[in-house]
Amino acid sequence: MYRCLIIFVLFTSILKSQDTGFNPDGYKYQIQSIKGKIEIDGKLDEISWSGLQLATDFWLQAPVDNKRAESRTEVMLTHDDSGLYIGARCYDNRQYVVQTLKRDNFGESDEFGVVIDPINKKTNGFAFGVNVMGAQTEVLISPEGSDPSWDNRWSVATAREKDYWSVEMFIPFKTLRFNADNMEWGINFIRIEPGTNEVQVWCPIPRQFEFTDLGYLGRINWDRSPGKSGTNISVIPYSAFRTSKSENTPSDTDLEIGGDAKIGLTNSLNLDLTLNPDFSQVEVDRQVTNLTRFSIFFPERRQFFIENNDIFRFGQGANQPFYSRRIGLDPFGRTVPILYGARLTGNVTERTRIGLFNIHSRTTDQTLGQNFSATAVHHRIGKRSLLKGLFLNRQTYDGSESLQRAYSRNGGLEADLSTEDGKWQVQGGYLLSSKDGFSEDNQHLHGGLFYNGTKFRAFVQAQHVGENYFTDIGFNNRINNFNPVTGEVVRIGYSQIGNMFNYYIFPENDGPVNFHWSGIENFIWFNEGYGLTEWYNRIRHFIFFKNTSQLRFRLNNHHVDLIFPFGITDTPIPAETYNMTEFNIQYNTDVRKKIQNTMFAVYGEFYEGTKLTINTNVSYRAQPWGNFSVGIEYNDINMPDPYGDLNLTLATGRAEINFSTSLFWTTFLQYNTQADNFNVNSRLQWRFAPMSDLFLVYTDNYRIEGMFGSKDRNIAIKLNYWLSI
Numbered sequence: 001m002y003r004c005l006i007i008f009v010l011f012t013s014i015l016k017s018q019d020t021g022f023n024p025d026g027y028k029y030q031i032q033s034i035k036g037k038i039e040i041d042g043k044l045d046e047i048s049w050s051g052l053q054l055a056t057d058f059w060l061q062a063p064v065d066n067k068r069a070e071s072r073t074e075v076m077l078t079h080d081d082s083g084l085y086i087g088a089r090c091y092d093n094r095q096y097v098v099q100t101l102k103r104d105n106f107g108e109s110d111e112f113g114v115v116i117d118p119i120n121k122k123t124n125g126f127a128f129g130v131n132v133m134g135a136q137t138e139v140l141i142s143p144e145g146s147d148p149s150w151d152n153r154w155s156v157a158t159a160r161e162k163d164y165w166s167v168e169m170f171i172p173f174k175t176l177r178f179n180a181d182n183m184e185w186g187i188n189f190i191r192i193e194p195g196t197n198e199v200q201v202w203c204p205i206p207r208q209f210e211f212t213d214l215g216y217l218g219r220i221n222w223d224r225s226p227g228k229s230g231t232n233i234s235v236i237p238y239s240a241f242r243t244s245k246s247e248n249t250p251s252d253t254d255l256e257i258g259g260d261a262k263i264g265l266t267n268s269l270n271l272d273l274t275l276n277p278d279f280s281q282v283e284v285d286r287q288v289t290n291l292t293r294f295s296i297f298f299p300e301r302r303q304f305f306i307e308n309n310d311i312f313r314f315g316q317g318a319n320q321p322f323y324s325r326r327i328g329l330d331p332f333g334r335t336v337p338i339l340y341g342a343r344l345t346g347n348v349t350e351r352t353r354i355g356l357f358n359i360h361s362r363t364t365d366q367t368l369g370q371n372f373s374a375t376a377v378h379h380r381i382g383k384r385s386l387l388k389g390l391f392l393n394r395q396t397y398d399g400s401e402s403l404q405r406a407y408s409r410n411g412g413l414e415a416d417l418s419t420e421d422g423k424w425q426v427q428g429g430y431l432l433s434s435k436d437g438f439s440e441d442n443q444h445l446h447g448g449l450f451y452n453g454t455k456f457r458a459f460v461q462a463q464h465v466g467e468n469y470f471t472d473i474g475f476n477n478r479i480n481n482f483n484p485v486t487g488e489v490v491r492i493g494y495s496q497i498g499n500m501f502n503y504y505i506f507p508e509n510d511g512p513v514n515f516h517w518s519g520i521e522n523f524i525w526f527n528e529g530y531g532l533t534e535w536y537n538r539i540r541h542f543i544f545f546k547n548t549s550q551l552r553f554r555l556n557n558h559h560v561d562l563i564f565p566f567g568i569t570d571t572p573i574p575a576e577t578y579n580m581t582e583f584n585i586q587y588n589t590d591v592r593k594k595i596q597n598t599m600f601a602v603y604g605e606f607y608e609g610t611k612l613t614i615n616t617n618v619s620y621r622a623q624p625w626g627n628f629s630v631g632i633e634y635n636d637i638n639m640p641d642p643y644g645d646l647n648l649t650l651a652t653g654r655a656e657i658n659f660s661t662s663l664f665w666t667t668f669l670q671y672n673t674q675a676d677n678f679n680v681n682s683r684l685q686w687r688f689a690p691m692s693d694l695f696l697v698y699t700d701n702y703r704i705e706g707m708f709g710s711k712d713r714n715i716a717i718k719l720n721y722w723l724s725i
Contacts, residue, residue: 027203027218042159052076062199065207069200083172091164097194098624101658106137117186118178142310149306177268186217232264238720246712269346280716281695294477308345311355316446321410323475337362369397383420405436408472425450441466467493484567493528517542552586569643580605609639627656662687678702691722
């Protein structure tokens with residue numbers, strides 16, 4: 001403990017003394033109040049745009065970060081009492097790349113975006129972007145990364161002129177969360193040019209960081225306080241009609257009504273409510289082939305759970321005490337009805353951010369009701385560092401009565417310390433679980449040191465998970481070990497140590513290579529009572545070309561002492577020692593071309609035999625209205641008797657047709673022999689008003705083996721409308 005305190009004090013001193021060499025004073029924009037009305041049509045022809053300060057002379061952020069951009073971009077800002085107006089002219093040769101007209105696909109087409117930090121504390125912010133054809137993206141930014149699934153109301157339009165394309169944005173103050181007395185906001189402007197494979201920014205950002213990094217922002221200086229955003233209440237009611245049919249059961253038809261509400265309690269604190277929520281419009285999970293001994297982490301796709309989810313993110317890697325897919329979904333991904341939910345998130349002071357939620361699932365014929373609650377607190381220290389606290393509780397209910405001993409709780413503290421330039425990070429945390437009958441060996445301890453330089457990047461991390469550390473609302477795939485001989489699941493605690501070292505080479509000549517990336521990574525696991533049982537080593541070299549194509553090589557070695565047999569084959573693989581080496585190669589073609597291809601091949605040892613994996617995906621872009629792709633992953637596993645060979649196929653097909661920036665039709669097909677399932681998911685979405693949608697969704701699942709037939713079928717029609725009060 002004494003050594004940990006010394007390390008903490010030393011690192012805190014580094015935070016205070018770090019000189020980044022970055023001077024935001026050179027990137028200030030003095031905003032003025034609007035002179036008249038602005039119509040959001042993309043044309044920038046109103047008098048209100050004349051005489052404003054220009055933000056121009058952009059820098060390259062990629063492929064290099066030490067040169068001015070050759071393409072000229074001009075940005076202007078103004079405001080009224082209701083929101084912020086942004087205008088931009090992006091000069092170019094009109095050879096646009098437009099990957100899609102769908103929302104939330106920023107970074108793939110000719111695009112312009114703005115990053116805003118209204119609190120101006122480098123921890124949380126917003127990004128708004130648009131491509132040349134008007135497809136919108138809005139993003140929440142946190143220390144954990146960017147979340148493009150966030151949706152809110154704002155307006156944007158584009159226009160295409162002879163030698164430039166232009167943008168007009170209006171972002172209501174009600175959409176942002178800010179301190180009304182803060183006269184200086186953080187801001188940056190981004191331009192994506194796929195034709196030259198460039199990312200351009202107004203305020204320079206080192207190329208090893210994301211172009212949305214909040215540590216490298218210029219400033220908006222307000223001519224007067226933006227003021228309070230006023231009443232900020234939105235109600236989003238929905239109605240959904242659904243019919244479903246499962247084999248050996250009669251058809252079931254439901255008409256459901258529910259809705260959400262968003263209430264801005266202050267400019268920076270928001271309350272979200274949901275009653276009888278319906279997620280029928282959410283796209284199905286992408287199926288995967290699982291050749292490991294453990295379960296797979298699937299991402300959350302439901303909007304209510306995604307927004308502001310970063311504040312509940314603790315732990316290390318996939319070992320998370322909070323995993324929202326434990327709420328409202330069973331282990332097979334099937335819906336468990338939710339009665340209500342409430343979530344409060346935002347800043348209570350300029351340094352302290354909170355998150356609270358309470359969600360209650362219904363009692364059904366198959367499951368008892370569950371109440372899920374959480375409290376999280378983030379407190380900023382220094383420039384870019386956080387101290388975090390978390391408490392989670394799951395309580396089982398039988399009707400309206402709670403079952404006294406049917407609970408699971410988690411709580412703990414974490415520190416996420418970073419130098420001001422973001423190059424050095426130290427992370428560490430301690431979490432405990434509480435469950436009836438388990439009071440020892442119930443902790444999760446983790447820590448890591450990270451360095452993110454221009455040419456050299458590395459991390460070293462470690463964690464320990466006790467045998468009785470339960471995460472009923474979380475994800476921890478290694479704690480449960482399945483014995484296929486007895487059918488038992490045995491909990492075994494473990495410790496993990498991992499490191500990764502990467503080196504980047506940026507050629508200075510005019511050749512075809514953008515940069516080289518070489519690296520090694522190593523992970524080892526110790527199981528309680530068994531000692532060192534597994535390690536994984538990888539050497540890799542990636543080549544990134546200036547035309548956006550990529551060539552990747554990997555050499556992997558996996559050594560494992562199986563504690564239990566591995567039941568991937570008909571006859572389980574025995575619990576012995578295995579040392580497996582494999583080599584893989586991957587090639588991705590130029591993403592700007594209308595026809596693109598990804599090819600991936602792996603060959604090597606696999607326990608008692610060998611494994612060949614071939615994975616390829618071909619896509620065609622009918623710019624800008626359509627995207628079509630087919631893919632196949634084939635695993636050929638050859639094993640000696642008595643285990644038997646294993647041949648697994650996962651084939652996918654996808655058709656995306658964009659009739660406009662508000663009408664989309666997507667059909668997704670998946671053929672998975674490992675899951676014995678053929679899935680069809682087709683979704684038509686019409687955004688008939690801002691944040692208001694009509695969905696028509698068809699989902700069907702068929703057996704593959706034996707007699708081909710439908711397992712279950714669902715058709716849903718859902719209408720929701722965003723009403724601002």
